Amino acid sequence: MQRFATLFTKLDQTTKTNRKVAALASYFRDAPDDDKLWTIALLSGRRPKRAVNTTRLREWGAEAAGIPLWLFEEAYPIVGDLAETIALVLPEGSGSSDRSLSEWIMELRGLAKVEEPQRKEAVLAAWAGLGPVERFVFNKLLTGGFRMGVSAKLMTRALSQATGVEETELAHRLMGDWSPDTVSFESLVLTRDPDADLSKPYPFYLAYQLDAAPDNLGAPGDWLAEHKWDGIRGQLILRGGQHYVWSRGEELMTDRFPELARAVDFLPSGTVLDGEILAWREEAPLPFNALQKRIGRKTVPKKLLAEAPVILRAYDLLEVNGTDLRSAPMATRRAQLDTLFADLPPDAPLRLSPKLSFKSWDALADIRETSRALGAEGLMLKRLTSPYGTGRKKGDWWKWKVDPLTIDAVMIYAQAGHGRRANLYTDFTFAVWKGNELVPFTKAYSGLTDKEFREITAWVRKNTLERFGPVRRVTPEHVFEIAFEGIQESPRHKSGVALRFPRMSRWRHDKPVSEANTLEDLKDMLALYG
Amino acid sequence: MDVLTFTDRGIYCPAGDFFIDPWRPVERALITHGHADHARPGHAHYLSTESAAPVMRHRLGDITLDTIGYGETRQIGSARVSFHPAGHVPGSAQIRIEVGGEVWVVSGDYKIEDDGLCEAFEPVRCHAFISECTFGLPVFRWDAQDDVMAAINAWWASCAAAGKTAVLGAYALGKAQRLLAHLDPGQGPILTHGAVEATNAVLRGQGLKLPDTVQVTAEITAKTHPGAIVLAPPSALGTPWMKRFGAVETGFASGWMRLRGVRRRRAADRGFIMSDHADWAGLNAAISQTGAERIFVTHGYTSVFRRWLETQGYDARIVETEFEGESVDTQDPQVAET
Numbered sequence: 001m002q003r004f005a006t007l008f009t010k011l012d013q014t015t016k017t018n019r020k021v022a023a024l025a026s027y028f029r030d031a032p033d034d035d036k037l038w039t040i041a042l043l044s045g046r047r048p049k050r051a052v053n054t055t056r057l058r059e060w061g062a063e064a065a066g067i068p069l070w071l072f073e074e075a076y077p078i079v080g081d082l083a084e085t086i087a088l089v090l091p092e093g094s095g096s097s098d099r100s101l102s103e104w105i106m107e108l109r110g111l112a113k114v115e116e117p118q119r120k121e122a123v124l125a126a127w128a129g130l131g132p133v134e135r136f137v138f139n140k141l142l143t144g145g146f147r148m149g150v151s152a153k154l155m156t157r158a159l160s161q162a163t164g165v166e167e168t169e170l171a172h173r174l175m176g177d178w179s180p181d182t183v184s185f186e187s188l189v190l191t192r193d194p195d196a197d198l199s200k201p202y203p204f205y206l207a208y209q210l211d212a213a214p215d216n217l218g219a220p221g222d223w224l225a226e227h228k229w230d231g232i233r234g235q236l237i238l239r240g241g242q243h244y245v246w247s248r249g250e251e252l253m254t255d256r257f258p259e260l261a262r263a264v265d266f267l268p269s270g271t272v273l274d275g276e277i278l279a280w281r282e283e284a285p286l287p288f289n290a291l292q293k294r295i296g297r298k299t300v301p302k303k304l305l306a307e308a309p310v311i312l313r314a315y316d317l318l319e320v321n322g323t324d325l326r327s328a329p330m331a332t333r334r335a336q337l338d339t340l341f342a343d344l345p346p347d348a349p350l351r352l353s354p355k356l357s358f359k360s361w362d363a364l365a366d367i368r369e370t371s372r373a374l375g376a377e378g379l380m381l382k383r384l385t386s387p388y389g390t391g392r393k394k395g396d397w398w399k400w401k402v403d404p405l406t407i408d409a410v411m412i413y414a415q416a417g418h419g420r421r422a423n424l425y426t427d428f429t430f431a432v433w434k435g436n437e438l439v440p441f442t443k444a445y446s447g448l449t450d451k452e453f454r455e456i457t458a459w460v461r462k463n464t465l466e467r468f469g470p471v472r473r474v475t476p477e478h479v480f481e482i483a484f485e486g487i488q489e490s491p492r493h494k495s496g497v498a499l500r501f502p503r504m505s506r507w508r509h510d511k512p513v514s515e516a517n518t519l520e521d522l523k524d525m526l527a528l529y530g
Numbered sequence: 531m532d533v534l535t536f537t538d539r540g541i542y543c544p545a546g547d548f549f550i551d552p553w554r555p556v557e558r559a560l561i562t563h564g565h566a567d568h569a570r571p572g573h574a575h576y577l578s579t580e581s582a583a584p585v586m587r588h589r590l591g592d593i594t595l596d597t598i599g600y601g602e603t604r605q606i607g608s609a610r611v612s613f614h615p616a617g618h619v620p621g622s623a624q625i626r627i628e629v630g631g632e633v634w635v636v637s638g639d640y641k642i643e644d645d646g647l648c649e650a651f652e653p654v655r656c657h658a659f660i661s662e663c664t665f666g667l668p669v670f671r672w673d674a675q676d677d678v679m680a681a682i683n684a685w686w687a688s689c690a691a692a693g694k695t696a697v698l699g700a701y702a703l704g705k706a707q708r709l710l711a712h713l714d715p716g717q718g719p720i721l722t723h724g725a726v727e728a729t730n731a732v733l734r735g736q737g738l739k740l741p742d743t744v745q746v747t748a749e750i751t752a753k754t755h756p757g758a759i760v761l762a763p764p765s766a767l768g769t770p771w772m773k774r775f776g777a778v779e780t781g782f783a784s785g786w787m788r789l790r791g792v793r794r795r796r797a798a799d800r801g802f803i804m805s806d807h808a809d810w811a812g813l814n815a816a817i818s819q820t821g822a823e824r825i826f827v828t829h830g831y832t833s834v835f836r837r838w839l840e841t842q843g844y845d846a847r848i849v850e851t852e853f854e855g856e857s858v859d860t861q862d863p864q865v866a867e868t
Binding site for chain 1: 668786788789791793800833838841850854
């Protein structure tokens with residue numbers, strides 16, 4: 001574990017991308033193959049199954065630290081990470097382990113099979129025998145989520161440097177349904193033939209946000225424009241008579257959206273589509289809310305299937321007749337997609353994302369304004385000559401979102417953040433006027449600069465009226481502009497509304513509390529956009 | 531009878547008609563130490579330790595300041611007052627107030643470990659103890675200073691070996707001098723930001739031994755002083771002022787660096803865990819050594835720490851103050867002036 005702990009320390013001690021890649025590349029050159037394979041798995045979110053539940057871990061951690069459980073529970077949200085909290089409260093440890101990363105993982109998996117007393121004994125023994133960083137790493141393996149500030153992209157770059165395999169090819173090899181149990185380092189990284197795995201997705205191409213009007217993107221005629229749909233990005237793979245649905249986070253979602261199974265009846269095998277999964281009724285998308293109910297469900301009850309049926313609104317064709325089409329220009333891919341979809345009957349769970357026709361950027365700007373009414377978040381712009389890339393790359397794909405809705409609200413409660421924001425007040429509750437009363441309607445955590453968070457933190461400390469545990473009621477004195485993407489009716493909220501993606505867009509130093517918006521204003525927005 | 535009461539101007543002693551570290555202007559203020567959240571401008575009369583006085587004058591200008599030695603007793607009204615080392619920064623004190631046989635102690639900010647620079651913390655027996663608890667959670671535990679300084683010196687050496695200037699962020703009063711006192715001058719030149727050097731000069735003037743330093747001026751660059759370490763206030767990190775040093779590595783020394791999330795927010799290349807405040811064990815040891823039954827906690831993780839103290843059998847309360855403790859984010863006001 002030493003080698004892996006050292007890697008972790010190196011990655012953790014620097015904010016510089018080059019240094020992270022260098023540390024990883026050097027690890028990929030020297031570590032044993034099994035450890036490399038597990039490292040790739042961990043850094044791409046393929047974690048070993050959790051062998052101990054977190055409730056037990058908290059109890060054992062508190063016990064080993066000699067502190068009451070409530071105290072542990074108070075510290076945990078401030079640290080923001082269970083594995084780290086345990087590592088920090090345990091008594092001084094200076095041991096180290098010669099066992100390799102993969103040996104430790106095997107040991108952890110063994111824990112799932114033994115009785116709880118033995119499991120506890122093994123965990124306590126591991127804590128006692130490891131040093132601070134190794135303990136943290138061990139806890140991370142125990143709790144599952146392993147984030148080391150390294151994106152899949154950086155990991156792939158480092159692996160490419162260490163192996164000489166080209167980066168894009170490597171990204172493709174690492175996609176899909178594999179685990180360290182089903183592959184070896186050799187077969188996955190060095191010699192893998194992606195075609196052997198029918199379910200294997202292509203790396204997603206991601207767009208950058210366009211912050212101003214697209215005037216400097218050149219001639220409008222060089223671009224394809226379409227609405228940006230507010231659903232779940234998905235890749236639909238039809239191969240060998242089977243279908244597979246992948247999320248952008250490389251999660252296999254096939255069983256979650258059984259409606260898409262019928263795609264095999266309408267499109268030939270050897271087809272891969274990129275598009276947006278949308279809840280769909282009467283040839284229009286339902287609000288994201290409807291789709292949200294289906295996220296997180298492994299299987300879908302009939303009632304929900306009837307309430308929120310889904311379709312895939314396709315916008316790109318990555319594979320046709322079993323041939324990788326990604327290097328072909330956008331225009332060609334889209335033309336082939338149009339041909340493929342030309343005669344689909346309406347009962348196919350597939351729709352095209354319509355191309356928008358526009359002569360000038362001004363005309364497109366007008367179209368953009370209609371997005372919200374159509375249930376779209378804005379526009380997508382794709383260069384007609386561009387190939388389908390890997391990951392987020394600037395230049396060829398842009399998202400041009402509609403301006404958010406805004407409302408001016410009064411801050412009434414503040415709570416300290418955790419993790420990165422442990423000692424700052426960053427979580428606020430906002431209210432609008434209902435007559436002479438301030439009615440809370442949303443929380444917001446983001447949007448201010450570090451400097452503004454520092455300023456508001458100092459202010460909160462001096463203007464606390466009341467405390468409820470970690471929450472402070474503060475003098476209603478500051479007005480913030482809250483920006484949000486959508487508004488829904490919500491019986492669960494006192495105000496009767498729920499916002500989508502609320503954040504603080506501006507600190508309105510210029511506005512007195514009396515000029516904040518009212519509940520009536522919110523209700524008007526609900527009527528318009530809800 | 532309560533020896534001290536808690537008002538919106540600060541901690542007040544009715545028997546002696548004085549305040550301790552008040553945050554609004556008052557007639558008579560007893561000051562635990564020179565940090566800006568404890569020693570504020572605008573009071574008519576100040577009282578501090580002799581060793582805190584030069585920094586107070588440096589920071590607050592022309593004030594009416596009376597001084598007192600550690601352990602010396604002074605009668606103010608019907609209160610007997612004495613100052614005792616708090617181990618926080620040079621000159622820092624806990625203030626002991628005795629009225630009619632009842633003894634209360636205001637700790638100000640304190641740390642238990644002897645840092646070799648400031649007067650080491652001394653426990654003072656009392657009936658009621660007013661304590662900070664900036665790091666009042668069991669996740670905060672400091673390594674021994676020798677180990678941290680060894681890590682910092684090693685980091686400096688590795689920067690120098692890589693042809694980079696090491697820039698270490700530290701507060702102008704206290705942390706900067708503590709680091710300075712334990713840097714290894716044999717490794718290379720030690721450069722200082724003006725805000726740090728101004729405080730160095732004051733402390734050297736009162737006899738503190740600090741290694742030689744060179745204040746950074748317009749002529750000083752990475753070329754004139756290769757392999758240097760630079761001590762600068764945290765607010766100078768990442769500003770154009772640093773350009774002169776060419777390729778740099780930044781480090782930051784604070785108790786908050788114990789938390790990985792905060793280390794990442796600070797976005798320094800290296801975070802060193804070092805604080806001038808007591809850690810969890812330090813707070814508990816200090817409180818236990820006072821023998822006090824009543825504990826008032828002023829700033830930090832007050833609600834958790836209060837509850838913890840209650841389970842340990844203390845009569846513990848929270849007092850709202852405007853003290854800030856150690857923050858990774860607070861700007862040192864001295865820097866703005868330089």
